Amino acid sequence: MNTKEVEIYKKIKQAIIQQKLRPNMQLVEKDIAESFGVSRTPVRNVLRRLSYERLIRIIENKGAFVSGTTVEEAKEVFEMRRILEAQAVRKACRTATEEQLKILEKMVKEELVTYGEIDYTDAIQMAGEFHLKVAELAGNSYFYRYLEELISMTYVIISIYGRGKEETKSCTHHIHIFNAIREGNEVLAEKLCVEHLMEIENNLHFNKEHQIPVSIAQIFKIN
Numbered sequence: 273m274n275t276k277e278v279e280i281y282k283k284i285k286q287a288i289i290q291q292k293l294r295p296n297m298q299l300v301e302k303d304i305a306e307s308f309g310v311s312r313t314p315v316r317n318v319l320r321r322l323s324y325e326r327l328i329r330i331i332e333n334k335g336a337f338v339s340g341t342t343v344e345e346a347k348e349v350f351e352m353r354r355i356l357e358a359q360a361v362r363k364a365c366r367t368a369t370e371e372q373l374k375i376l377e378k379m380v381k382e383e384l385v386t387y388g389e390i391d392y393t394d395a396i397q398m399a400g401e402f403h404l405k406v407a408e409l410a411g412n413s414y415f416y417r418y419l420e421e422l423i424s425m426t427y428v429i430i431s432i433y434g435r436g437k438e439e440t441k442s443c444t445h446h447i448h449i450f451n452a453i454r455e456g457n458e459v460l461a462e463k464l465c466v467e468h469l470m471e472i473e474n475n476l477h478f479n480k481e482h483q484i485p486v487s488i489a490q491i492f493k494i495n
Contacts, residue, residue, distance in 0.1 A: 295340030
């Protein structure tokens with residue numbers, strides 16, 4: 273994506289996670305293009321990427337809509353994440369190389385340093401990248417492939433049922449998980465990872481009611 277497309281992508285993604293763009297809201301190409309002062313082509317490219325990340329869904333002959341999940345679907349996502357990540361982190365304890373551990377350690381330290389200073393959207397994405405890196409360390413492409421999809425769906429779930437910056441401090445949990453991986457302690461790594469995911473799920477507000485948002489132009493406040 274070019275610079276302008278990246279800008280549009282980040283702002284739409286941020287609006288979804290911050291709950292300004294609500295589940296099932298239609299994203300009209302023409303309205304978005306006018307809001308950002310661009311043609312429809314870059315908007316179309318951005319929507320395709322967001323669709324790939326499962327943040328929106330594109331329905332043929334109808335258009336693009338912000339993704340939505342039911343409470344049951346959200347719980348199923350976390351259930352699958354716990355199952356997959358429990359095994360991934362165990363295997364990472366056995367297979368991670370020194371070089372890979374240094375990269376993971378750098379990610380964790382950066383997350384700790386930037387916590388509270390970076391945008392909420394970036395913080396959530398950084399947390400997701402930690403979990404994907406652990407899956408990568410496990411050396412099983414299927415762990416990574418399925419977790420990539422589940423983590424993208426988690427972004428949607430947090431955007432719907434999250435409580436903003438009251439979410440769990442993932443970075444603190446991540447450093448403990450990293451230490452367990454570095455020590456090769458499979459039992460502890462699995463325990464910490466599962467508890468971490470359960471806390472995130474427990475912090476979600478599944479009884480929250482959603483309101484219809486304002487227009488695209490009002491959301492982005494672009495002249």
